Amino acid sequence: MGINNSEMVELKIDGHKVTATSDSSIIQALWSAGYPRIKGVGCLEGVCGSCRVMLRRNKESGVEMALGCQTLAEEGMDVMFLDFPTPSRHSYHLGPIASSWDLQDKFHEIFPEAENCRHCGGCDTACPKGIEVQKGVRLASNGSFREAGELFTVCVSCDLCMTGCPENIAPNRVGLFARRATAHFHGRPPNLIHRLEQIRRGELAITYPEKLDKHNHITD
Numbered sequence: 001m002g003i004n005n006s007e008m009v010e011l012k013i014d015g016h017k018v019t020a021t022s023d024s025s026i027i028q029a030l031w032s033a034g035y036p037r038i039k040g041v042g043c044l045e046g047v048c049g050s051c052r053v054m055l056r057r058n059k060e061s062g063v064e065m066a067l068g069c070q071t072l073a074e075e076g077m078d079v080m081f082l083d084f085p086t087p088s089r090h091s092y093h094l095g096p097i098a099s100s101w102d103l104q105d106k107f108h109e110i111f112p113e114a115e116n117c118r119h120c121g122g123c124d125t126a127c128p129k130g131i132e133v134q135k136g137v138r139l140a141s142n143g144s145f146r147e148a149g150e151l152f153t154v155c156v157s158c159d160l161c162m163t164g165c166p167e168n169i170a171p172n173r174v175g176l177f178a179r180r181a182t183a184h185f186h187g188r189p190p191n192l193i194h195r196l197e198q199i200r201r202g203e204l205a206i207t208y209p210e211k212l213d214k215h216n217h218i219t220d
């Protein structure tokens with residue numbers, strides 16, 4: 001990021017007035033202003049989904065969901081980090097499922113609420129990765145697990161789709177089930193080898209802003 005081509009912007013993050021260069025991500029802006037935030041910060045590469053934020057851009061009335069590490073600071077932006085506990089439900093084991101013929105019954109036993117989808121599109125709007133979440137839920141409910149799983153291959157498990165669902169559906173868990181079931185009965189998800197290769201080549205390496213060491217401590 002070149003400081004020379006950027007300008008200073010003022011925004012609000014979690015109620016703090018922050019001034020940062022316009023080429024800073026929201027997280028970098030907070031850090032550079034001296035507010036060390038550790039909770040809700042993970043890979044800084046848009047992969048882990050920890051840094052979910054709700055934001056309103058300057059003079060716009062609507063809000064949007066985004067990932068703090070992937071969104072640049074803007075003048076007048078109002079940002080709130082979303083910290084909420086991830087509910088632990090939908091516990092299951094695929095091993096005891098005898099064959100793929102039994103998958104659909106098992107799916108509806110684990111996710112009975114999935115059939116109640118209202119097709120409101122709230123999950124699509126919430127998803128910062130642009131996944132067709134609603135379609136994925138419908139495909140899985142209809143037993144098309146491979147197709148459903150493919151839609152969720154870039155899911156970062158940020159839980160935003162689950163948080164806004166009026167039917168208490170956890171679309172990302174539905175997607176994960178679809179991917180697991182596909183891998184268990186048919187083979188690996190299509191991009192798994194690609195992702196592993198990216199990790200092996202260091203293309204998903206974590207980088208730290210200038211002022212922080214790897215323990216997220218400010219160094220000056």
Ligand code: SF4
Pocket residue numbers: 116117118119120121122123124133134137161164165166167168169171
């Ligand atoms: S938010 Fe829930 S009810 Fe609405 S489309 Fe998504 S899964 Fe269906």
Ligand code: SF4
Pocket residue numbers: 049126127128129130131133154155156157158159160161162171172
């Ligand atoms: S599908 Fe849900 S959990 Fe996955 S990235 Fe989109 S909003 Fe986040």
